[in-house]
Amino acid sequence: MSKPLKQIHLAAHFPGVNNTTVWSDPRAGSHIEFSSFTHFARTAERAKFDFLFLAEGLRLREQGGTIYDLDVVGRPDTFTVLAALAAVTERLGLTGTINSTFNEPYEVARQFASLDHLSDGRAAWNVVTSWDAFTGENFRRGGFLPQEDRYSRAREFLTTAHELFDSWQGDEILADRATGAFLRDAKAGSFVHTGKHFDIHGRFNVPRSPQGRPVIFQAGDSEEGREFAAAEADAIFSRHAQREQGQAFYADVKSRLAKYGRRADQLLILPAATFVLGDTEDEARDTAREVRRQQVSGATALKHLEFVWNRDLSAYDPEGPLPEIDPDVDAEHISRGRAQVRMYRDPLATAREWRELAEANKWSIRDLVIETGNRQNFVGTPETVARTIDEYVQADAADGFILVPHITPGGLDEFADKVVPLLQERGVFRADYEGTTLRDHLGLTHPDEARESRAAS
Amino acid sequence: MSPSSPSSPAPLHLAVALDGTGWHPASWREQVARPRDLFTAGYWADLVTEAERGLLDFVTIEDGLGPQSSRLLDPDDRTDQVRGRLDAVLIASRVAPLTRHIGLVPTTVATHTEPFHISKAIATLDYVSTGRAGLRVQITARQNEAAHFGRRTLPRIESYDHTDPATRALITDLFDEAADYVEAVRRLWDSWEDDAEIRDAATGRFVDRDKLHHIDFEGRRFSVRGPSITPRPPQGQPLVAALAHATVPYRLVARAADVGFVTPHDTDRARAIVQEIRAEQEAAGRGADPLHVFADLLVFLDDDPAEARARRARLDDLAGEPHSGDARIFAGSPAELADLLQEFQTAGLSGFRLRPAVAGHDLPAISRGLVPELQRRGAFRTAYEADTLRGLLGLTRPANRYAA
Numbered sequence: 001m002s003k004p005l006k007q008i009h010l011a012a013h014f015p016g017v018n019n020t021t022v023w024s025d026p027r028a029g030s031h032i033e034f035s036s037f038t039h040f041a042r043t044a045e046r047a048k049f050d051f052l053f054l055a056e057g058l059r060l061r062e063q064g065g066t067i068y069d070l071d072v073v074g075r076p077d078t079f080t081v082l083a084a085l086a087a088v089t090e091r092l093g094l095t096g097t098i099n100s101t102f103n104e105p106y107e108v109a110r111q112f113a114s115l116d117h118l119s120d121g122r123a124a125w126n127v128v129t130s131w132d133a134f135t136g137e138n139f140r141r142g143g144f145l146p147q148e149d150r151y152s153r154a155r156e157f158l159t160t161a162h163e164l165f166d167s168w169q170g171d172e173i174l175a176d177r178a179t180g181a182f183l184r185d186a187k188a189g190s191f192v193h194t195g196k197h198f199d200i201h202g203r204f205n206v207p208r209s210p211q212g213r214p215v216i217f218q219a220g221d222s223e224e225g226r227e228f229a230a231a232e233a234d235a236i237f238s239r240h241a242q243r244e245q246g247q248a249f250y251a252d253v254k255s256r257l258a259k260y261g262r263r264a265d266q267l268l269i270l271p272a273a274t275f276v277l278g279d280t281e282d283e284a285r286d287t288a289r290e291v292r293r294q295q296v297s298g299a300t301a302l303k304h305l306e307f308v309w310n311r312d313l314s315a316y317d318p319e320g321p322l323p324e325i326d327p328d329v330d331a332e333h334i335s336r337g338r339a340q341v342r343m344y345r346d347p348l349a350t351a352r353e354w355r356e357l358a359e360a361n362k363w364s365i366r367d368l369v370i371e372t373g374n375r376q377n378f379v380g381t382p383e384t385v386a387r388t389i390d391e392y393v394q395a396d397a398a399d400g401f402i403l404v405p406h407i408t409p410g411g412l413d414e415f416a417d418k419v420v421p422l423l424q425e426r427g428v429f430r431a432d433y434e435g436t437t438l439r440d441h442l443g444l445t446h447p448d449e450a451r452e453s454r455a456a457s
Numbered sequence: 458m459s460p461s462s463p464s465s466p467a468p469l470h471l472a473v474a475l476d477g478t479g480w481h482p483a484s485w486r487e488q489v490a491r492p493r494d495l496f497t498a499g500y501w502a503d504l505v506t507e508a509e510r511g512l513l514d515f516v517t518i519e520d521g522l523g524p525q526s527s528r529l530l531d532p533d534d535r536t537d538q539v540r541g542r543l544d545a546v547l548i549a550s551r552v553a554p555l556t557r558h559i560g561l562v563p564t565t566v567a568t569h570t571e572p573f574h575i576s577k578a579i580a581t582l583d584y585v586s587t588g589r590a591g592l593r594v595q596i597t598a599r600q601n602e603a604a605h606f607g608r609r610t611l612p613r614i615e616s617y618d619h620t621d622p623a624t625r626a627l628i629t630d631l632f633d634e635a636a637d638y639v640e641a642v643r644r645l646w647d648s649w650e651d652d653a654e655i656r657d658a659a660t661g662r663f664v665d666r667d668k669l670h671h672i673d674f675e676g677r678r679f680s681v682r683g684p685s686i687t688p689r690p691p692q693g694q695p696l697v698a699a700l701a702h703a704t705v706p707y708r709l710v711a712r713a714a715d716v717g718f719v720t721p722h723d724t725d726r727a728r729a730i731v732q733e734i735r736a737e738q739e740a741a742g743r744g745a746d747p748l749h750v751f752a753d754l755l756v757f758l759d760d761d762p763a764e765a766r767a768r769r770a771r772l773d774d775l776a777g778e779p780h781s782g783d784a785r786i787f788a789g790s791p792a793e794l795a796d797l798l799q800e801f802q803t804a805g806l807s808g809f810r811l812r813p814a815v816a817g818h819d820l821p822a823i824s825r826g827l828v829p830e831l832q833r834r835g836a837f838r839t840a841y842e843a844d845t846l847r848g849l850l851g852l853t854r855p856a857n858r859y860a861a
Contacts, residue, residue, distance in 0.1 A: 017686075023656055023663055024658040032688055034584050034585040034587070057686055058573070058686065059682075059686070060669065060684055067664070067666040067684075069662045069663060069664050069665070069666045070661055070662060073663060073664050074653075074654065074664070074686065074687060074688040075686055075687065076581040076584060076585075076687055077574070077577040077578040077580070079546070079578065080547070080578045080582055080585065081550070081584075081585060083546075083548075084550045084554055084581075086498065087498070087552070087555055088554050102571070103571075104569070104606050104607075104608065106606055107569070107570060107606075110522075111544050111547060114544035115547055117496045117497065117543055118497075118498045118543065118547055118548065118551040120497075120498070137680070137681075137682035138573045138681055138682055139571050139573055139681075140571055140608075140678070141608075168541075173493065175485060175493050177485075180483075180537045180775065181537065182485060182492065182536060182537060182539055186534040186535070186536050187534070188540070188541075189524065189541070198607055200604060200606065201604055202523060202602070202605045203524045204605075205521070205522075205523055205524045205525075205540070205541050206542070206543060206544075207541045297661040298661075299660075300661065
């Protein structure tokens with residue numbers, strides 16, 4: 001018997017600070033006005049996507065001691081814009097990255113529980129960690145959290161938040177006018193948490209929200225990140241949107257679930273993916289090439305190289321050969337506030353490899369950055385893209401994708417109009433929402449049902 | 458002498474303070490109340506829409522980092538009153554796209570939250586409301602709320618009364634911290650100049666980094682480096698408001714706020730408070746800046762004044778004790794309230810923040826009863842005359858402190 005068709009999950013990422021967005025394109029609109037978010041969210045909902053996703057950054061990036069000025073910069077507050085989007089959409093899930101280092105559980109739990117109430121059950125939390133002193137300079141807490149403690153704090157943060165969400169059962173509010181009893185129980189919301197990072201107690205003041213708890217996402221790719229996701233998350237954002245790498249990641253993460261007493265379908269794997277559509281394959285490829293040229297200007301290419309070399313390379317010609325000097329591995333990193341600082345763990349090896357690549361292919365600095373940088377995941381006609389996405393999902397390279405358009409706010413429109421109907425025709429994507437909450441869209445059980453079924457078994 | 462002469466009344470400003478089912482603790486037991494809807498967006502959207510129907514300047518939304526309590530400084534274990542509330546900033550943001558003119562001023566607690574977070578949150582509220590955001594800053598000396606955060610312990614005090622030196626020191630410290638908080642928030646709002654985003658394709662620069670500024674705020678309780686992650690909001694500086702009952706908080710209002718809420722019980726007291734705030738304003742070197750002083754009043758409004766008083770008595774009975782709080786309680790008709798407001802206004806108040814005793818009853822009574830009465834007297838707007846909250850309050854858009 002053949003395997004039943006998997007249903008694809010689709011989400012949309014409104015690109016924040018990045019060099020994905022081609023801001024110089026005449027079709028590019030504001031990345032901060034609310035009308036842009038409204039347009040983007042309504043397109044995603046029209047296409048019956050599972051959710052919209054917003055990333056977060058808590059300090060403007062700097063490189064070489066100055067604010068990085070080549071990429072889109074500036075973004076709204078995650079919670080606030082998601083709450084407003086709840087007013088202009090009805091079913092779309094609302095997922096936000098919220099840092100577990102520069103926040104406190106009581107406040108974040110209040111905000112997520114509030115967002116879940118105000119959206120009738122559509123809130124999701126992408127739990128991320130950050131530890132750097134650079135970002136910490138914006139906060140009371142400061143940047144003192146050692147790197148090795150970041151997952152330990154994140155785990156305890158999440159555990160504590162769950163204790164707060166669970167401190168209300170959901171049946172405490174009687175509001176009985178006749179007897180004058182508003183609450184069934186004077187102790188509703190009581191909690192005590194004693195741990196390494198948090199020692200708090202009292203009463204949580206938001207009653208249980210429609211989803212019980214927000215859906216939990218996790219985005220780390222490290223060994224610790226994978227374990228954290230396997231233990232705690234409902235979905236994982238991955239970088240592995242290619243077929244083989246995706247399959248390897250998928251198999252690895254799903255194999256970790258059993259030891260936490262979880263089934264493979266209780267954690268969705270959702271890579272971020274870019275796409276470029278054309279009427280023909282050639283047109284799509286040409287457009288994709290042009291998009292990459294726009295994303296990687298000469299100046300951007302040099303900055304990217306500086307990132308690995310950890311040196312000022314402004315004297316180099318981006319259309320010329322790679323520097324012959326080696327990266328400076330001793331100095332403090334010139335780039336600050338970038339999540340990718342640790343991406344190149346061995347800069348000397350990376351530089352060597354890149355020089356060889358550039359020489360063999362006669363690539364300039366800019367060519368090299370374009371060719372080795374962000375891969376464009378789905379390039380082709382709507383038919384090709386729909387088929388490829390479906391094949392990847394059926395081949396267990398992913399459970400779906402979080403699409404990142406390169407134009408905001410209109411970059412999702414074409415996908416919604418042309419690719420989604422083809423996926424629906426293939427019977428692998430919903431024609432309409434079947435439920436009202438994000439848990440419904442993602443096929444996740446409500447925590448209360450999970451608790452009841454555990455209790456019954 | 459009646460101060461309500463129709464020939465020369467100054468227009469006054471009106472806000473309503475939204476809190477649960479209303480400000481009377483037994484308000485949830487009224488038939489018109491919707492206690493089971495308190496945690497839905499629809500409930501708040503209905504209230505704010507009703508206030509906008511009355512052309513009010515803004516709504517404030519109460520908040521707190523612990524359960525409501527009938528005691529000033531300690532939690533109680535009562536089950537007969539509304540307990541639990543949603544985050545006020547998120548409520549304001551959720552209703553912003555559903556309204557067009559009314560200002561939205563959520564409460565935020567400076568004592569336990571991050572100025573960086575609240576700065577970008579209110580800037581974002583200003584974007585989602587296209588220029589209608591404000592923030593009402595509040596402190597808390599409650600030990601139970603400190604225990605929810607576990608970052609600091611506060612010494613126990615018996616009241617917010619200022620005569621005891623230890624109490625005075627704590628309260629002064631918390632208000633000084635709140636002043637620092639507002640200063641950091643305001644600097645962050647200015648940390649992007651208005652034209653920082655340049656999208657200069659020729660040089661490949663999205664922003665002009667010379668127009669982005671580190672704020673380098675150093676206070677006793679915290680420091681913030683900046684710049685904000687959010688560009689300067691539409692109003693430049695969203696509205697900052699604070700409720701004040703004594704000299705120390707009056708000083709916060711005078712130094713840091715655009716609107717201060719005060720609680721005089723008569724006109725003489727109102728005049729004294731206004732004078733004290735003006736003096737503090739001068740002392741702080743802000744004498745020339747516009748600063749609104751609004752009086753807070755808790756209101757029971759009915760066309761028949763006897764009915765309003767009967768309603769108050771009925772709710773007090775249900776609550777088991779007469780309700781009293783910081784603000785004067787008014788029970789009467791819209792015309793009587795209009796008389797009172799106009800009399801209070803002569804003390805130098807520029808507006809009022811009305812606390813509906815029962816939101817479902819007294820808010821519509823304000824928007825559909827009081828407002829037309831004031832309009833008849835030429836004392837209140839008949840249409841929204843500006844697109845931003847600052848505009849409604851006659852405040853200009855401030856220049857950026859960092860711009861050359």
